[in-house]
Amino acid sequence: MTGAADPFAVQGGEPTRCGIDSVEIARIERLLRDTPAEHLTRIFSPQELADSGEGPGRGASLAARFAAKEACAKLFPRELALGEIEPADFSVERDAYGAPRIVCSARAQRLLGLQRLRAIAVSLTHDRVSASAVALALPARSEAPLAGRLLYRLLPFRRGVILENLRRVFGPGVPEAEIVRLAQAHYAHLARLAGEFIRFRWLSADRKSALIRVDNVEALARALDRGKGVLVLTGHFGNFEVATIAGLRHFPYMRGRFHFVRRAIRPRWLDALVTRRFRQGGFGVLGKRGSLDAILARLEAGDLVVFPFDQHAAPPDGIAVDFFGQPAGTFKSLAIMALATGAPVVPASSWREPDGSHVLRFEEALPLIECDSVNEEIRRNTRAYNAMIEILVLRHPEQWYWVHRRWKIAERPPRERPERAGGPA
Numbered sequence: 001m002t003g004a005a006d007p008f009a010v011q012g013g014e015p016t017r018c019g020i021d022s023v024e025i026a027r028i029e030r031l032l033r034d035t036p037a038e039h040l041t042r043i044f045s046p047q048e049l050a051d052s053g054e055g056p057g058r059g060a061s062l063a064a065r066f067a068a069k070e071a072c073a074k075l076f077p078r079e080l081a082l083g084e085i086e087p088a089d090f091s092v093e094r095d096a097y098g099a100p101r102i103v104c105s106a107r108a109q110r111l112l113g114l115q116r117l118r119a120i121a122v123s124l125t126h127d128r129v130s131a132s133a134v135a136l137a138l139p140a141r142s143e144a145p146l147a148g149r150l151l152y153r154l155l156p157f158r159r160g161v162i163l164e165n166l167r168r169v170f171g172p173g174v175p176e177a178e179i180v181r182l183a184q185a186h187y188a189h190l191a192r193l194a195g196e197f198i199r200f201r202w203l204s205a206d207r208k209s210a211l212i213r214v215d216n217v218e219a220l221a222r223a224l225d226r227g228k229g230v231l232v233l234t235g236h237f238g239n240f241e242v243a244t245i246a247g248l249r250h251f252p253y254m255r256g257r258f259h260f261v262r263r264a265i266r267p268r269w270l271d272a273l274v275t276r277r278f279r280q281g282g283f284g285v286l287g288k289r290g291s292l293d294a295i296l297a298r299l300e301a302g303d304l305v306v307f308p309f310d311q312h313a314a315p316p317d318g319i320a321v322d323f324f325g326q327p328a329g330t331f332k333s334l335a336i337m338a339l340a341t342g343a344p345v346v347p348a349s350s351w352r353e354p355d356g357s358h359v360l361r362f363e364e365a366l367p368l369i370e371c372d373s374v375n376e377e378i379r380r381n382t383r384a385y386n387a388m389i390e391i392l393v394l395r396h397p398e399q400w401y402w403v404h405r406r407w408k409i410a411e412r413p414p415r416e417r418p419e420r421a422g423g424p425a
């Protein structure tokens with residue numbers, strides 16, 4: 001079995017590392033013979049087992065896939081040694097042309113995001129005795145529009161905070177040039193936000209509806225069917241105002257059932273304008289302080305309470321919980337409400353597509369973590385919410401709000417990286 005003619009074609013940068021592995025086919029044939037079928041799924045995905053068939057070539061086919069898993073794991077030696085990744089986190093599928101491609105588990109996909117890798121390219125081969133695989137890590141390269149590059153240089157609002165936050169999350173493994181490009185792409189995102197904020201109010205209702213696509217609304221419907229209301233976990237992703245207000249137009253029967261928990265912003269006139277737009281769009285607005293009774297009443301009525309979760313929270317409202325591997329003051333009220341009411345917590349995020357349209361996506365409700373200690377329940381659930389926010393940030397990192405000082409209580413500075421002069425213009 002061989003890969004595509006040009007399996008390592010690279011767009012956006014040269015491969016950053018290579019993993020190679022070889023395995024004897026007889027070893028895999030013994031594994032297949034001696035291992036119960038239900039245990040094989042701990043090593044191979046159902047798709048891999050199905051693709052390998054049942055004929056005499058099954059051992060060779062799975063041996064090549066096993067070598068690919070090992071080769072992929074070798075791309076991340078530190079994480080492999082720490083048990084943060086394992087070969088089973090990678091599987092091989094065929095694309096429409098029959099070429100092999102790597103499918104990553106959720107934690108492997110998170111690792112690719114943290115190391116700014118867009119994909120893993122793989123080539124497989126075997127002879128009568130052994131199977132081999134080569135895996136290459138392909139870097140992601142942020143595109144920095146001209147507006148972002150100009151703002152980065154000429155109007156560097158909180159540039160130091162943005163760069164510090166990016167370095168804190170992505171660490172020394174990501175080149176400084178990519179960190180700067182991410183910052184510039186973020187400035188371009190902020191510029192588009194400002195333009196959309198002005199333009200949106202003049203658009204017709206039909207145009208607003210056409211701007212937005214809502215994905216996986218079935219997950220929200222399943223959570224609503226539990227009859228306990230829904231807590232929507234989100235953050236400052238994309239243009240949330242456009243995504244939510246325009247998205248609600250697709251579901252007019254939900255008008256008046258969404259309620260945003262918001263912290264007042266400055267200046268006051270801007271806060272009043274944003275609040276008025278939300279209410280005109282059919283959303284309720286609840287303050288972050290002094291609104292517990294109102295939130296519980298909305299949940300009891302079966303409504304949805306939207307809770308932005310990615311801002312710093314000082315005691316007594318917040319507790320220190322890991323966020324991208326470092327302690328961050330995080331609101332504990334969401335976990336308290338979920339534990340007290342049983343209301344499901346549904347993650348949601350939005351992002352802007354290259355054509356200027358917007359996507360609002362709901363994820364499956366997070367399982368509630370229960371244990372003997374109430375404080376430990378709060379801590380574990382709060383960490384689970386932060387972990388979900390991490391996944392959503394890495395999906396479109398340039399469109400998260402890096403301007404915010406999220407790690408005010410961090411016990412250590414950003415991870416060390418060598419000083420480098422300049423950066424891309």
